[in-house]
Amino acid sequence: MRKGVFSERVYEIVKTIPKGKVATYGQVARLAGRPGAGRAVGTVMSKNTDTKQIPCHRVVGAGGTLNGYAFGTGTDTKRSILESEGVIFKNGKIDLADSAWSK
């Protein structure tokens, strides 16, 4: 049941993001071996259903913007989860200066 090497890589990487930190789609794509495939990462995440295994809420847009979320009320729920995990929001966006994830 392999949808693709890329998606599997993405899943593995996202699972690695520590609580309280966030990574951008572009960053995940880069770590997955496909720089510039941020859009593809979004595609994979939207189809993702394993929220129990894959913390897709820790993946945000460039600059710490919330793009979307396939559960709850969307970005609204996403923001709640992130805040409860310790992520700092600044003017509707994530304070990457403190919550940006780095491998």
Added chain:
DNA sequence: AGATTGACCGTGT
């Protein structure tokens, strides 16, 4: 196999 879609990103108006 070809076309469409989407949780992207940067730049310009």
Added chain:
DNA sequence: GACACGGCCAATC
């Protein structure tokens, strides 16, 4: 800040 464009890539129809 809102909207438009073009480039990018994988999944899906």
